[in-house]
Amino acid sequence: xxxxxxxxxxAHVAETAAPEHHRSGExxxxxxxxLGMLLRIIxxxxxxxxxxxxxxxxxxxxxxxxxxxxxxxxFLPTGDISTANYSGVFGRVPFAQFMMNSVVITVVTVVFGIxxxxxxxxxxxxxxxxxxxxxxxxxxxxxxxxFETLALPLLWWSNQxxxxxxxxxxxxxxxxxxxxxxxxIANAFSIFLFYQYFxxxxxxxxxxxxxxxxxxxxxxxSIIMPLSGPAVATVAIxxxxxxxxxxxWPLMAVQSEELRPVMVGIxxxxxxxxxxxxxxxYATMITAPVLILFIAFQRSFIxxxxxxxxxx
Amino acid sequence: xxxxxxxxxxxxxxLAAALPLTMAACGKGGSSSSDASGGGELTMWTHNxxxxxxxxxxxxxxxxxxxxxxxxxxxxxxxxxxxxNQSVVAAAASKKLPCILDIDGPNVPNWAWAGYLAPLEGLDxxxxxxxxxxxxxxxxxxxxxxxxxxxxxxxxxxxxxDKYGIxxxxxxxxxxxxxxxxxxxxxxxxxxxxxxLDIATSFTGEWWPYAYSPMLQSFGGDLIDRKEYKSAxxxxxxxxxVAWATxxxxxxxxxxxxxxxxxxxAKDFINGKSAMLYNGTxxxxxxxxxxxxxxxxxxxxxxxxxxxxxxxxxxxGISQNCSDQAGALDYMKFAAxxxxxASVARDTNNIPATDAxxxxxxxxxxxxxxxxxxxxxxxxxxxxPVTPGYPFIATEFxxxxxxxxxxxxxxxxxxSAVKNIDxxxxxxxxxx
Numbered sequence: 136x137x138x139x140x141x142x143x144x145x146a147h148v149a150e151t152a153a154p155e156h157h158r159s160g161e162x163x164x165x166x167x168x169x170l171g172m173l174l175r176i177i178x179x180x181x182x183x184x185x186x187x188x189x190x191x192x193x194x195x196x197x198x199x200x201x202x203x204x205x206x207x208x209x210f211l212p213t214g215d216i217s218t219a220n221y222s223g224v225f226g227r228v229p230f231a232q233f234m235m236n237s238v239v240i241t242v243v244t245v246v247f248g249i250x251x252x253x254x255x256x257x258x259x260x261x262x263x264x265x266x267x268x269x270x271x272x273x274x275x276x277x278x279x280x281x282f283e284t285l286a287l288p289l290l291w292w293s294n295q296x297x298x299x300x301x302x303x304x305x306x307x308x309x310x311x312x313x314x315x316x317x318x319x320i321a322n323a324f325s326i327f328l329f330y331q332y333f334x335x336x337x338x339x340x341x342x343x344x345x346x347x348x349x350x351x352x353x354x355x356x357s358i359i360m361p362l363s364g365p366a367v368a369t370v371a372i373x374x375x376x377x378x379x380x381x382x383x384w385p386l387m388a389v390q391s392e393e394l395r396p397v398m399v400g401i402x403x404x405x406x407x408x409x410x411x412x413x414x415x416x417y418a419t420m421i422t423a424p425v426l427i428l429f430i431a432f433q434r435s436f437i438x439x440x441x442x443x444x445x446x447x
Numbered sequence: 448x449x450x451x452x453x454x455x456x457x458x459x460x461x462l463a464a465a466l467p468l469t470m471a472a473c474g475k476g477g478s479s480s481s482d483a484s485g486g487g488e489l490t491m492w493t494h495n496x497x498x499x500x501x502x503x504x505x506x507x508x509x510x511x512x513x514x515x516x517x518x519x520x521x522x523x524x525x526x527x528x529x530x531x532n533q534s535v536v537a538a539a540a541s542k543k544l545p546c547i548l549d550i551d552g553p554n555v556p557n558w559a560w561a562g563y564l565a566p567l568e569g570l571d572x573x574x575x576x577x578x579x580x581x582x583x584x585x586x587x588x589x590x591x592x593x594x595x596x597x598x599x600x601x602x603x604x605x606x607x608x609d610k611y612g613i614x615x616x617x618x619x620x621x622x623x624x625x626x627x628x629x630x631x632x633x634x635x636x637x638x639x640x641x642x643x644l645d646i647a648t649s650f651t652g653e654w655w656p657y658a659y660s661p662m663l664q665s666f667g668g669d670l671i672d673r674k675e676y677k678s679a680x681x682x683x684x685x686x687x688x689v690a691w692a693t694x695x696x697x698x699x700x701x702x703x704x705x706x707x708x709x710x711x712x713a714k715d716f717i718n719g720k721s722a723m724l725y726n727g728t729x730x731x732x733x734x735x736x737x738x739x740x741x742x743x744x745x746x747x748x749x750x751x752x753x754x755x756x757x758x759x760x761x762x763x764g765i766s767q768n769c770s771d772q773a774g775a776l777d778y779m780k781f782a783a784x785x786x787x788x789a790s791v792a793r794d795t796n797n798i799p800a801t802d803a804x805x806x807x808x809x810x811x812x813x814x815x816x817x818x819x820x821x822x823x824x825x826x827x828x829x830x831x832p833v834t835p836g837y838p839f840i841a842t843e844f845x846x847x848x849x850x851x852x853x854x855x856x857x858x859x860x861x862x863s864a865v866k867n868i869d870x871x872x873x874x875x876x877x878x879x
Contacts, residue, residue, distance in 0.1 A: 197711070197714060198714055198717060198718060201709065201710075201711060201714040201715060201718055202718050204709070226499070227497050227499065228496075228497065287537075287540060290537055290540060290541055291540065291541060293541075294541040294542075294543070309541060309543055310543075383533075386530045386533050386534055386537070387533065387534065387537035388537070390492070390524055390526075390534065390538065390543070391524065392496065392524065392525065399527065399530070400527075402496075402497070402527030402528070402529040402530050403496050403497025403527050404497055405497075405527065405528065405529045406497060406498050406528065408713070408729060408730070408732075408733060409710075409711060411710070411711060411714075
C-alpha cells in the first residue's frame, strides 16, 4: 500500500470511527442520564411515599388502613374515604391553640436567634477582640453536649429564674412561653455559621466604612447583614425545623394545655386503642405548613444552603 | 440596592412581628401548676389528655366535688399518657407536682419511696372494699387507689376453635401448656392465618412486663424474690425462668407468634390476620363489635403454675408537696364512692374496683357478659413487684425478653438481667 493510499484509508477509518465514537459517547451519556433519572425517581419514592401514605391514610378508617397494608392500595384513596379523621382530630385536641403556640414559639425563636447569633458572630469575626478565638472555641465545644444532658439542669435553672413581664415580677419560668423560647435563642451552631460567613466577607469593607465614620453597629447593620442573606436563610431554616419539632423540652417544662406545641399533641392519639387514622390526619395537618413553606421557598433554601456551605 | 432595601424591609418586618409576639407570649404564662394555691385551689394531673371517655368521667367527679362544697376547687390538667411519667418526674425535680395526680399502679412504690406521694390517711374502711390490685401500697401504707383494673385475655372466635376442634377453656379449666401449644400448631398447620397467635410484641414500655412476666410466673419464675425484695437470683434465672424463656423464644421460632407484631395487633385480629390475640380487656368493645357473640375472651393458659395475669392499672394519689393535704384528702374521700367507681369503669369499659360498683355496671353483674373479666382479675392477677426498684426491674425485664425473642441465649440473658437488677437493688441500699 502506498503512502497516499494508506493515508486515505486512515482518513476513511477516522471518518467512519468518529460518528461511531460520537454515537457511543451519546449512548453512554444517555445511559448515565437514565441512571441518574432512575436514582432520582427512587429517591422521590423513598421520601414521597411515606408522605403519600400519611395523606391517603388520613382519609381512611382505622381498620381499612391496616387492611390495605401490604398492597398498593395503601397509597391509593380507595375504599371508605371520608374526612371523619379530621373531624376527630378537632374533637380531641385543641389544634388551633397548639398550632398558634408552635408558630409563636418558632417565629420568635428564629427572629431573635438570627439577631443574637449574628451579633455574637459579628463580634467574633469582625471586631477581633482579645480572646475571640478562645470564646469561639468554647462556644463550639458546647456543640458536642447533647440536649438530653442539659435538660434537667436547664429545667432546674428555669425554675429559679426571675422574669419581668406585663403582669409584673415573677419567679420561675416553668409553664410559660418564655421557657420554650429564650433557652433556644442563643445557638452555637448558628453562631458558627454566621462566623464562617462573616469571616469570608472582605475586611476592607469595614475599613472603608470606618473611614466614612461608621461605628461597629452601623457596619453590622448596613454592610455585613445585607451581604449575608444566604447565611441568614440557612440559620432561619436550621432554627425553624428543630423548634417546630420540639417535643422533649415542652414535655418537661410545660404543664398547661394552652401552652403546648403541636408535636406534643401527637401523644393525645396514642391510647390503648390507638386512632391511627386520626394520627395520620394530625400528622398531615402539622406537616403541611412546613411542606408548603419549603415548596414556596425551595429555590432560596437550596441556594442558601449551597452558598453557606452547609450540606445535609 | 434593591436587594439591600428588601432585606432591610424583611428584617424590620420580622422584628416588628416578633416583638409584640414575644411580649404577648412571655406575658401569657400558663397557670401555675404547683401545689394547692391560695383560695383552696387544688391542681389535679391526669394522664387522660386525648382520652375523652376517661377524662369525661373524671371531670364529672371533679364537677360534683366542686359543686358539693365551697372550701376547695379542684382544677384538672390533662397530659397525654405516652409522656405523662416524664412530665411528672420533671415536675417532681422542680418541686412543681400538683396536689392530686394519677399514677400507673406499679410505679406507686417508687414514687412513694422518692417522696412524691403522701399516704392516704383515713380511707382504710372505704378502700377495704376495693380489689387488692387497684391499691397502691408501700411500706404498709396505702398511697393510691384506682377505679378499675384490666385483665389480660386470649381473644379468639368460637368458630375458629370449633373449626380446628380445639376445646374452649374456662377459668376453672384453662388450657394446659401442652394443649395450648398443640392448639397453636394445629392452627398454624392449617395455613389459614398469617399468625396463629399475636401477643402484641409491637407494644412498648410497661406492656412487656405487664403482659409477659405473668407467663414467667405461670412457669414458676418471677421478676424478683418477693420474700425480701432484694435479689432476683434463682427466680429470674432459675430452671423455671429458663424454661419460660426457651418456650417464649420457641413461639417465634416455631412460627406461632410474629417476632414483631403489626402496629395494632387488635386490628390485625379483626382483619383476620391472627387467629388468637393476647391482649387486655380494652379490646373487648372493638372485637365484640366486629364478631359479636362469636368473640371469646379466654383465660391465659396454665403454663405449670396456674394461669397468671398482670394486676394494677391507673390509680389516684396525693403529692407530698401539696400544701393543703387536708383538701386533697377530702377530695380523695369524696371521689372514692362506689358510684364514681361505677361511672369511671362504665365509661372506660374496664373492670370496676368494687363489687358494689360492679353491680351497677351493665355487663359486670352476676352472669353479665363482662363478669369473666372480674373473675379473671380476682382469680389470676399478680401484682408487679411492690418495690421502689420496680421501674428498673421492668426496664431490665423488657430488654431481656426482647433479647430472648431475638435469639439471645435464655440462660445468659436471664443471668445478665439478674446481675443488673441485683446491682441496682444493692446500690440503692435495697430501698430500705
